[in-house]
Amino acid sequence: MKSLTTSAHIEPDTRFRVTPFADRANPFVSLRVEGDSVEIALIASLGTSQALCNLAVAAIEAAGALDAMATDGPAHERM
Numbered sequence: 001m002k003s004l005t006t007s008a009h010i011e012p013d014t015r016f017r018v019t020p021f022a023d024r025a026n027p028f029v030s031l032r033v034e035g036d037s038v039e040i041a042l043i044a045s046l047g048t049s050q051a052l053c054n055l056a057v058a059a060i061e062a063a064g065a066l067d068a069m070a071t072d073g074p075a076h077e078r079m
Helices: 050-072
Strands: 016-021 030-034 039-045
Touching: 039 050
Parallel strands: none
Antiparallel strands: 016 030, 030 039
16 A cells, blocks of 8 residues: 555544446546545555455444444443
């Protein structure tokens, strides 16, 4: 991955959009994460589908961690 560090908060109304560009010479897919004041575009070319699958797995893991936090309550209440 080319290096860039950015940060944005995912909100309940965050939008996700996938757009394939099937150009024969250089096909790729754009994965956009869009909010009110920020848009992040990830460009995935041929041969990078496993990296996108890994991103999906990490997102599912993060969602599970959030769900567990909501179920468990704040850490200071568990002490």
